[in-house]
Amino acid sequence: MQVEVWSDFVCPFCYIGKRCLEQALEKFPQRDKVDVVFRSYELDPNSPQDQDRTIHEALATKYGMSVEEAKRMNEGVGQQAASVGLQFNFDRMVPTNTFDAHRLAHFAKTKGKDQALTETLLHGYFTDGKKMSDHDTLAELAVSVGLDREEVVSVLKNETAFADDVRYDENTAQQIGVRGVPFFVINQKYAISGAQPVETFSGALEKVWQEENDAPVLQDLSGGADDASCVDGNCVIPDNK
Numbered sequence: 152m153q154v155e156v157w158s159d160f161v162c163p164f165c166y167i168g169k170r171c172l173e174q175a176l177e178k179f180p181q182r183d184k185v186d187v188v189f190r191s192y193e194l195d196p197n198s199p200q201d202q203d204r205t206i207h208e209a210l211a212t213k214y215g216m217s218v219e220e221a222k223r224m225n226e227g228v229g230q231q232a233a234s235v236g237l238q239f240n241f242d243r244m245v246p247t248n249t250f251d252a253h254r255l256a257h258f259a260k261t262k263g264k265d266q267a268l269t270e271t272l273l274h275g276y277f278t279d280g281k282k283m284s285d286h287d288t289l290a291e292l293a294v295s296v297g298l299d300r301e302e303v304v305s306v307l308k309n310e311t312a313f314a315d316d317v318r319y320d321e322n323t324a325q326q327i328g329v330r331g332v333p334f335f336v337i338n339q340k341y342a343i344s345g346a347q348p349v350e351t352f353s354g355a356l357e358k359v360w361q362e363e364n365d366a367p368v369l370q371d372l373s374g375g376a377d378d379a380s381c382v383d384g385n386c387v388i389p390d391n392k
Contacts, residue, residue, distance in 0.1 A: 157192040157334040168333035168346035170235040175352035191253040191320035200284040206244040243280025257313040267296040
């Protein structure tokens with residue numbers, strides 16, 4: 152079973168949704184048969200790398216509310232994050248562009264380190280206040296999961312490296328109708344939108360596994376007449392009365 156996850160590294164509900172999915176997978180008997188694949192999605196592709204404002208101010212501007220209202224909204228999101236074991240430090244978060252972080256995640260996939268890097272980047276942004284567009288910061292986080300610094304720096308310096316991979320994910324999201332993240336697709340047939348509760352993911356995993364793996368049950372439409380058939384090398388001609 153494959154679970155594709157479209158998400159962004161500065162999306163709070165993406166981190167919450169990721170953790171809910173993981174907690175559901177911990178309870179799923181066929182966990183070792185589930186392949187989770189993270190796909191790129193930028194909440195704001197035009198976001199500048201350097202912004203002279205806090206995350207509260209950015210949210211207030213985006214939604215046309217006061218900074219105090221934005222802070223209260225973020226507090227609510229922080230409580231939701233805490234309910235699944237995450238710590239969000241909104242006062243330390245740095246609004247920025249995430250394109251290079253997504254490119255780096257695709258590079259990490261070629262080394263089998265994409266899962267570890269995705270978690271590290273999310274934790275870096277939401278908990279530690281790391282800037283997701285700063286190359287030195289990204290390199291530091293990449294090295295912490297076992298990637299080679301020289302290779303990482305080379306990828307980050309080359310603006311075209313893995314750029315097509317990011318755009319491919321984003322174009323695919325557009326084609327299948329993704330309008331917000333997180334967005335989960337199971338076996339390219341079933342969708343879950345948003346940071347749903349653990350129970351929702353658990354139910355979806357069980358449902359898909361059952362539907363995809365249960366042997367089909369055939370309905371007998373023979374009509375009850377004697378069979379004119381051959382079994383085990385013997386053919387029986389029905390007695391037509």
